[in-house]
Every structure is written in C-alpha cells, then in structure tokens.
Amino acid sequence: MLSVVPTPVVVRAPSKVNLHLSVGDLRPDGFHELTTVFQALSLSDELSVVPAKTLSVRVRGDDARVVPTDSRNLVWKAAELLGHRVGREPSVEITIDKGIPVAGGMAGGSADAAATLVALNAMWHLDLSRDELDEVAAQLGSDVPFSLHGGTAVGTGRGEKLLPVLSRNSFHWVLALAKGGLQTPAVYNELDELRAKGDPPRLGGTEDLMHALASGDARALAPLLGNDLQAAAVSLMPQLRRTLRAGVTAGALAGIVSGSGPTCAFLCADADAAVSVSAELSGAGVCRTVRVASGPVPGARVVTSESIG
Ligand code: ATP
Numbered sequence: 579m580l581s582v583v584p585t586p587v588v589v590r591a592p593s594k595v596n597l598h599l600s601v602g603d604l605r606p607d608g609f610h611e612l613t614t615v616f617q618a619l620s621l622s623d624e625l626s627v628v629p630a631k632t633l634s635v636r637v638r639g640d641d642a643r644v645v646p647t648d649s650r651n652l653v654w655k656a657a658e659l660l661g662h663r664v665g666r667e668p669s670v671e672i673t674i675d676k677g678i679p680v681a682g683g684m685a686g687g688s689a690d691a692a693a694t695l696v697a698l699n700a701m702w703h704l705d706l707s708r709d710e711l712d713e714v715a716a717q718l719g720s721d722v723p724f725s726l727h728g729g730t731a732v733g734t735g736r737g738e739k740l741l742p743v744l745s746r747n748s749f750h751w752v753l754a755l756a757k758g759g760l761q762t763p764a765v766y767n768e769l770d771e772l773r774a775k776g777d778p779p780r781l782g783g784t785e786d787l788m789h790a791l792a793s794g795d796a797r798a799l800a801p802l803l804g805n806d807l808q809a810a811a812v813s814l815m816p817q818l819r820r821t822l823r824a825g826v827t828a829g830a831l832a833g834i835v836s837g838s839g840p841t842c843a844f845l846c847a848d849a850d851a852a853v854s855v856s857a858e859l860s861g862a863g864v865c866r867t868v869r870v871a872s873g874p875v876p877g878a879r880v881v882t883s884e885s886i887g
Contacts, residue, residue: 585627585629586626587626587627587697588624588625588626588627588697588880589624589627589693589694589697589878589879589880590623590625590878590879590881591622591623591624591625591693591696591879592618592620592622592725592873592875592876592877592878593621593677593678593684593685593689594616594617594618594619594685594689594724594725594836594837595616595617595753595834595836595843595873596614596616596805596834596837597615597617597730597787597791597802597803598614598615598781598784598787598805599614599615599781599805599807599837600612600613600780600806601769601780601806604770609720609736610766611734611735612720612733612734612735612736612737613732613733613734613784614732615730615733615784615788615791616721616724616730616731616733617730617745617873617874618724618725618727618729618730618873618874618875618877619684619751619753619871619872619873619874620871620872620873620875621677621678621684621753622689622875623676623677623689623690623693624675624693624881625674625675625690625693625694625697627671627672627694627698627701628670629669629670629671629701630670630671633654633657633670633672634647634672635648635653635654635672635673635674636671636672637651637674637676638675639674639675639676639677640676640867641676641679641680642676644680644681645674645676651690652687652688652690652691652694652719652722653672653674653690653693653694654672655718656692656695656698656722657672657694659717660694660695660698660704660714663714664702664704666702668698670698670701672694674690679756679759679841681759681762682755682756682759682836682839682840683760683762683811683835683836683837683838683839683840684753684836684841685721685724685725687719688721688722688724689878691715691719691722691725692715692722692723692725692726692877692878693878695711695715695722696711696726696878696879696880700880708726712726715738716738720735720738721737721738723738723740724737724738724740725877725878726877727740727742727877728877728878729742729743729874729876729877730742730743730744730745731743732784743791744791745794746792746793747794747796748873749799749845749872750796750845750849750852750870751843751844751845751846751870751871751872751873752843752852752856752859752868752871753836753841753842753843753844753868753871754825754841754842754843754844754864754865754868755841755866755867755868755869756815756821756839756840756841756842756865756866757865757866758840760811760814760838760840764814765811765814765838765839766807766810766838768810768811768814769806769810772810772813780806781804781805781806787799790802796846797847799831799845800831800845803832803834804834805835805836805837807835807837807838808834808835810838811835811838811839812835815840818840818842820864821833821865822842824859825844825855825859827858828854828858828862829851829855829858830844830845830846830851830855831844831846831847832844832845844859849872852870853870856870
C-alpha cells in the first residue's frame with residue numbers, strides 16, 4: 579500500500595558557496611571545464627507543492643518580483659521534465675519562498691529545481707533512485723545535482739559530476755548580498771575577455787583545501803578559499819572590492835565572491851564571530867543586506883510540519 583504523503587509537500591533546499599572554483603578554458607560546447615568544491619549553506623529556499631488543475635508558480639520574498647513565474651522559471655522546467663519522463667501531467671501549484679538571493683551566485687534557481695524534483699518524487703510516489711534524480715537534475719543545470727546532494731562535494735565537468743568530500747565540523751559564514759545581481763553567462767564572458775587581454779592568475783589544486791576540510795579547521799581553510807570568477811565579477815561590479823575588504827576588516831578570516839557573484843561570502847572563526855562580523859558589516863554600507871549561515875547542510879529534502887520554521 580502507498581504511504582500517504584501530506585500536502586502541501588514542503589521541501590527545503592540549500593544555497594551553496596564555492597570554496598574553490600577553478601575555471602578551465604572554454605570548451606567547444608560553450609561551457610568551461612570546472613573543478614569546484616561546493617559547500618551547501620543553511621540560507622535556503624522553501625517550496626510548497628500542491629496538486630492543481632494546471633502547472634503554476636508563485637514566488638514570495640524580498641526578491642520575488644524579479645523571478646519569472648512562467649516557463650522561464652527553473653521549477654517549471656523541472657516539473658515538465660520530470661512529468662515527461664514519468665508520463666504524467668505536471669498539474670501542480672508550486673509556491674517558492676525565496677531566502678536565497680536571486681542572481682547572487684548561490685544557485686537559488688538550481689536549489690528550487692532540485693526541490694521540485696524531490697517534492698514531485700514524493701507526491702507522485704515515484705520512488706526514483708538518487709541516480710535517476712541526478713540524471714534529470716543534470717539536464718536542468720550544472721548546479722542542480724549539487725543542490726540535490728548538499729554537504730560538501732567536488733564537482734567536475736560543468737560542475738555536475740560530483741564526489742562527496744569529507745568535512746568535519748560546521749563552518750560559519752556571513753553573506754553580503756549585493757544591490758542587484760550578476761548573470762552567470764556575463765561573468766564567464768568577462769573572464770574570457772580578461773584572459774584574452776592578459777593572463778590573470780589561475781587557482782592551483784585542491785589538495786590542501788581537502789586537508790583543511792577534513793580537519794574542520796576554519797583558520798586552515800580560510801587562506802585556501804579561491805575563485806577564478808572573482809576577478810571577472812569584481813571587474814563587472816567594482817564596488818565588490820570594498821565589500822570584500824569590509825568583511826575582513828570586520829573580523830572575518832577571509833572573504834570571497836560566491837560563484838559568479840555578486841554575493842560575497844565571509845568565513846568566520848565560529849558562530850559568535852559570524853554574528854559580530856554580520857553586525858559590523860551591516861553598518862558599513864557596502865551591501866544591500868547581510869545574512870549569517872552555516873554549512874555543510876543536507877541537500878533538498880522534504881521537511882515535516884514540525885520542522886517548518
Ligand atoms: P548560479 O549560482 O547557479 O550561477 P545564481 O544563484 O547566480 O545562479 P539564480 O538565482 O539561480 O542565479 O537566477 C539566475 C536567473 O534565473 C534569474 O535572474 C532569474 O531570472 C532566473 N530564474 C529562473 N528560475 C528561477 C528561480 N526559481 N529562482 C531564481 N531565479 C530564477
């Protein structure tokens with residue numbers, strides 16, 4: 579007998595920061611070869627899915643008005659793709675509560691897509707395996723498989739081929755959300771242009787970073803954070819330089835641009851330090867708003883009514 583899945587099905591999906599993002603040259607298919615170490619953070623989106631007559635999407639939260647609610651939304655694509663794959667009409671109403679900044683380099687759209695797959699897998703009693711969900715996720719976007727998995731992982735290829743990484747302890751982060759977003763393709767184009775004009779330094783390997791993660795030592799991890807897209811993001815939004823400096827002045831161990839930016843992520847020594855860095859950064863006038871987060875956290879997962887907060 580099928581177990582009853584209560585509706586709405588509510589799924590929480592994490593944001594991510596790239597602890598290491600090394601970008602190779604442009605491939606013939608237009609993508610760049612990446613080696614990246616992702617960490618899933620507690621700053622998250624929540625999706626609520628109920629059966630309906632047709633597919634529809636609603637978005638709530640500070641950034642809601644800049645998120646499309648039609649077939650351009652990744653959750654729409656996820657519902658259609660999964661429906662097509664299993665031979666069902668994706669007749670559901672999806673409500674997204676956005677906690678992750680839009681176009682912020684924290685994989686907000688990917689988190690929502692992963693959450694949709696998890697919600698429909700439960701609501702439709704599909705019982706799809708991890709591998710099957712991964713395959714659908716990878717068709718939706720490079721970061722979607724990681725949003726499903728969460729934790730800390732190395733991604734290669736376009737970032738979609740994942741291997742879990744041993745990471746001890748929680749790390750504490752302060753996130754500086756920018757006024758406005760950056761579109762990921764524009765940041766990659768800018769990097770290609772910077773590389774065509776000169777030869778900006780490129781990140782090395784990830785061996786030391788892996789040791790620091792395994793030891794759970796934030797002080798050892800801090801100097802190893804790196805992002806090849808940072809120079810391109812700063813070139814498109816020069817004010818990020820001030821934000822990065824302000825976070826370190828406020829007491830963070832290190833700051834990096836998250837993914838393609840413009841969110842800046844500051845690693846802090848512990849939870850208390852994160853609260854104090856966030857307070858100081860809020861007053862520095864270098865960003866739209868500040869959030870505290872920790873990681874690693876799990877990937878997209880159904881939350882029960884008791885854990886909805
Ligand atoms: P990444 O870190 O994966 O490169 P990002 O976090 O920088 O992505 P997103 O927030 O995923 O960027 O959004 C990029 C664009 O995708 C937005 O400008 C928006 O128009 C569109 N979009 C489609 N679906 C969503 C969604 N569910 N949430 C946010 N944006 C979405």
